[in-house]
Amino acid sequence: MLVNPTPPQKAWLRDSWKRSIQAGLNSRTQPEDHRLPRNEVTERVDQHQTLIQVVEEHAYPLFCQIFSRTDSRLILADTKGIIIKTWGQKRFREKLTEIALDQGVYWDEGLKGTNAIGTAIVEKRPVSVIGGEHFIRHHHFISCTASPIFSPTGELIGVLDVTSEYQAHNDATQVLIQNMVQNIESELLNFIPDAALKIKLGHDSSVLDSGWQGIVVTDKNGQVLAQNAIAASVLANQLQPGDAIESVLDSLALNRVRKTEQFYYQVESVNRHHSNKPSLAKNMPVKSEQQPSCPLHQGDPVVEQAWKQAITVMDKRIGLVISGETGTGKNEFVKALHRQSVLSDNPLISINCGALPKDLIEAELFGYAPGAFTGANPKGFEGRFRQADGGILFLDEIADLPLSAQSRLLHVLQEKVVAPIGATRSYPVDVYVIVASHKNLKEMVAQGEFREDLWYRLEGLSITLPSVRYRQDLEALIRSIFAQHANQQTLSDSLLEKMTHYPWPGNIREIDSTCRLIAALCDIDNIQLTDLPDNIQEKFCSLDGRVTTSVHDLQATLEAKLIQTMQATNGNVSLASRLLGVSRNTIYRKLNKLGIKTTKQQS
Numbered sequence: 001m002l003v004n005p006t007p008p009q010k011a012w013l014r015d016s017w018k019r020s021i022q023a024g025l026n027s028r029t030q031p032e033d034h035r036l037p038r039n040e041v042t043e044r045v046d047q048h049q050t051l052i053q054v055v056e057e058h059a060y061p062l063f064c065q066i067f068s069r070t071d072s073r074l075i076l077a078d079t080k081g082i083i084i085k086t087w088g089q090k091r092f093r094e095k096l097t098e099i100a101l102d103q104g105v106y107w108d109e110g111l112k113g114t115n116a117i118g119t120a121i122v123e124k125r126p127v128s129v130i131g132g133e134h135f136i137r138h139h140h141f142i143s144c145t146a147s148p149i150f151s152p153t154g155e156l157i158g159v160l161d162v163t164s165e166y167q168a169h170n171d172a173t174q175v176l177i178q179n180m181v182q183n184i185e186s187e188l189l190n191f192i193p194d195a196a197l198k199i200k201l202g203h204d205s206s207v208l209d210s211g212w213q214g215i216v217v218t219d220k221n222g223q224v225l226a227q228n229a230i231a232a233s234v235l236a237n238q239l240q241p242g243d244a245i246e247s248v249l250d251s252l253a254l255n256r257v258r259k260t261e262q263f264y265y266q267v268e269s270v271n272r273h274h275s276n277k278p279s280l281a282k283n284m285p286v287k288s289e290q291q292p293s294c295p296l297h298q299g300d301p302v303v304e305q306a307w308k309q310a311i312t313v314m315d316k317r318i319g320l321v322i323s324g325e326t327g328t329g330k331n332e333f334v335k336a337l338h339r340q341s342v343l344s345d346n347p348l349i350s351i352n353c354g355a356l357p358k359d360l361i362e363a364e365l366f367g368y369a370p371g372a373f374t375g376a377n378p379k380g381f382e383g384r385f386r387q388a389d390g391g392i393l394f395l396d397e398i399a400d401l402p403l404s405a406q407s408r409l410l411h412v413l414q415e416k417v418v419a420p421i422g423a424t425r426s427y428p429v430d431v432y433v434i435v436a437s438h439k440n441l442k443e444m445v446a447q448g449e450f451r452e453d454l455w456y457r458l459e460g461l462s463i464t465l466p467s468v469r470y471r472q473d474l475e476a477l478i479r480s481i482f483a484q485h486a487n488q489q490t491l492s493d494s495l496l497e498k499m500t501h502y503p504w505p506g507n508i509r510e511i512d513s514t515c516r517l518i519a520a521l522c523d524i525d526n527i528q529l530t531d532l533p534d535n536i537q538e539k540f541c542s543l544d545g546r547v548t549t550s551v552h553d554l555q556a557t558l559e560a561k562l563i564q565t566m567q568a569t570n571g572n573v574s575l576a577s578r579l580l581g582v583s584r585n586t587i588y589r590k591l592n593k594l595g596i597k598t599t600k601q602q603s
């Protein structure tokens with residue numbers, strides 16, 4: 001029988017080793033891996049989007065600063081010890097793959113023996129497990145330090161871990177990880193629904209922006225919603241959720257550092273411009289200096305301006321019309337606006353007018369009374385307008401709304417009441433309506449296909465989301481969308497270049513489905529063009545192996561090809577016309593336009 005080595009001295013480690021033995025593990029045998037199927041990994045990543053985002057913004061920079069030159073990985077695990085995401089040294093990741101320290105694998109103490117992630121979950125406190133302190137021998141080459149992450153209401157929501165090659169950890173590592181977790185927990189306070197004020201506290205004014213400050217978050221009436229552990233300590237546990245913050249502060253005036261007898265404090269309004277930023281992918285370039293406030297782009301000025309204007313008009317309840325080719329992200333834009341707006345706790349109802357049969361659209365929008373028409377739900381239907389009451393109704397493809405529904409819509413917008421079909425009464429509704437179309441509504445008005453009065457009622461601000469071929473952040477956009485589908489894969493620079501030169505007629509939708517396909521088919525690092533299926537390779541490459549981007553570039557490519565052919569044929573127009581498959585006249589015309597004379601013309 002194999003005997004486990006001498007248990008360690010530290011009591012908590014001894015206990016953890018004991019639990020490992022009780023779980024039936026043998027220190028000399030590498031335990032079996034328990035791995036989530038790929039689709040469940042994606043689901044978990046989705047569920048943890050906010051946490052991932054906060055880690056990327058508030059812990060990863062510090063990790064890079066301290067560990068970038070060492071063989072280390074930053075790891076986020078969920079409450080069951082399943083690894084959700086990892087960041088850091090790529091070559092070290094490969095080494096960690098040998099012990100399955102990668103995405104989707106359970107690092108529960110009962111499955112992997114004493115390890116920082118699993119043991120921190122059991123202990124509910126930060127722990128460092130250095131080299132030989134790991135129960136399983138195969139894990140002795142690593143040192144891990146992990147700290148649990150708690151929600152503003154004190155529930156465990158995940159674990160942050162730094163795993164390094166054995167020698168890389170020292171006594172300060174645990175303090176560092178705690179600092180990262182502190183930053184994460186403080187930032188999570190901004191995500192509490194109804195959070196309006198953030199009060200930073202400390203015994204000295206210098207700590208107010210240090211990452212070690214106490215934080216209390218209140219609603220707009222100054223009622224405490226949550227606080228971090230430091231605030232509870234600075235305030236000697238005087239405050240509980242629901243208490244009025246003014247019981248401990250003299251003033252709620254914003255931004256000035258103030259002092260009570262016990263502590264310094266500063267009141268800020270909560271920054272709600274956080275939700276659902278696309279994840280900062282591992283293979284994304286370092287953040288641009290100026291972080292865009294719109295979560296849907298990575299530095300495109302047109303989208304940013306559209307976003308800023310939209311936020312402003314929404315707050316003032318001015319109408320918003322969004323145009324843009326199919327797939328440019330109009331729906332996503334509206335969802336992000338909703339999340340960011342004061343209406344975020346109220347419904348967002350989206351309806352695609354083009355996708356509904358014309359004779360049902362009025363019933364869908366305005367509802368109907370029981371027995372209003374044959375085939376209807378016998379209980380009646382309240383309709384989308386009433387479902388959206390207090391929130392936002394997004395009417396996509398509004399151009400497809402039949403004229404009869406247009407007049408009814410105008411009536412609802414003007415009177416703020418909706419009368420379901422066949423009903424004897426009407427209902428008050430307070431709905432902010434946003435519309436989108438990829439057809440030109442103004443032209444439709446001119447042609448009598450869209451009611452002019454409705455257009456004037458809807459039109460306030462008209463914004464157009466740019467087609468991706470015109471976006472200045474295309475490369476970062478592709479990287480970020482790919483990262484959302486990738487497991488650990490990355491796109492090679494040359495493939496990325498091809499992708500940024502492809503015109504993407506289906507816009508973000510096409511980028512999304514292409515990236516999804518590449519991530520599913522190419523389970524390798526640094527994916528090259530030749531790793532892709534033939535049809536995708538073909539779409540990224542033009543005939544001569546160069547890439548076509550826009551009409552302008554296409555023109556340039558054709559002209560270059562013409563010049564090359566003329567050179568190769570020593571100016572023989574007949575031969576060039578046969579090689580290029582165009583008439584001699586076309587060649588003369590093009591050469592003329594380019595100011596090039598044929599040998600014949602020269603002589």
Ligand SMILES: Nc1ncnc2c1ncn2[C@@H]1O[C@H](COP(=O)(O)OP(=O)(O)OP(=O)(O)O)[C@@H](O)[C@H]1O
Nearest residue numbers: 296325326327328329330331332333481508509512
């Ligand atoms: N900024 C973004 N990042 C990642 N994916 C996005 C982004 N914007 C849109 N998408 C994805 O692209 C696809 C198309 O987006 P969306 O439905 O918002 O486009 P649309 O302009 O409303 O299209 P249509 O006009 O055809 O209704 C969706 O799958 C969406 O998830």
